[in-house]
Amino acid sequence: xxxxxxxxxxxxxxxxxxxxxxxxxxxxxxxxxxxxxxxxxxxxxxxxxxxxxxxxxxxxxxxxxxxxxxxxxxxxxxxxxxxxxxxxxxxxxxxxxxxxxxxxxxxxxxxxxxxxxxxxxxxxxxxxxxxxxxxxxxxxxxxxxxxxxxxxxxxxxxxxxxxxxxxxxxxxxxxxxxxx
Numbered sequence: 106x107x108x109x110x111x112x113x114x115x116x117x118x119x120x121x122x123x124x125x126x127x128x129x130x131x132x133x134x135x136x137x138x139x140x141x142x143x144x145x146x147x148x149x150x151x152x153x154x155x156x157x158x159x160x161x162x163x164x165x166x167x168x169x170x171x172x173x174x175x176x177x178x179x180x181x182x183x184x185x186x187x188x189x190x191x192x193x194x195x196x197x198x199x200x201x202x203x204x205x206x207x208x209x210x211x212x213x214x215x216x217x218x219x220x221x222x223x224x225x226x227x228x229x230x231x232x233x234x235x236x237x238x239x240x241x242x243x244x245x246x247x248x249x250x251x252x253x254x255x256x257x258x259x260x261x262x263x264x265x266x267x268x269x270x271x272x273x274x275x276x277x278x279x280x281x282x283x284x285x
Contacts, residue, residue: 121185125280126158128170130273134161136282143184146279147195148177158277173276176260183281188232190283192257193225201262203272204255205237206230217264228255229283255281 124137124146137144137156145155158177166174179195194200202218206229209216220226237252258278263269272278 119284121284122183122190123282123284124156124183125282126156126161127273127278127280128166128276134158139183143182145180145182145195147180148174167276170276173260177277180259181257181279183228188230189227190229190255190281191225192220192228192255194220194222196259197222198260199262200260201258201275202226202228202255203264204228205252206233215264217262217266219262228257228281229253251282253283253285255283257281 118140120138120140122139124139124144126133126137137146147155147157147159149157149159158174158180176196176198178197181200182193182195184191184193189206192200192202199222200220202220203215206227207216207218218226234252256272256278258272258275260277261267261269261275263272263275269275
């Protein structure tokens, strides 16, 4: 019998992000902690590991949320690379992304990027993030602002170009909380 605390596997790996899944203004399920270099976030896959949104409680859902959830499909692959965090859209519908490192510095307009199926985008740039830490804090109309978080909406866009002004108006979205 070996003491688990001395085994090499017992070395605590540190996580690089937590993922929160939201439906409109409500967080659904627990925070999903990511230790591996990449993680799949999907709705319904019989095999594969990752964060399966389809397993989260489905009662009292609006029709809009139900319809949008059904469009998540294979979802996204989120991966931590040396230059930053990348999201690959594996679903059959676009995803919409907002991140502090995608915004234009000191610009008051929120920038939301549309990523078509089969494409990927660098959702967070570590180098750019370090530069942004030194700029003045802006007040954001849609709630608290975290310089280390990325927001990704499935199938529905938000912001100045859409009828939904805030991500909390989107039926299904993710908040990626990056560890410093």
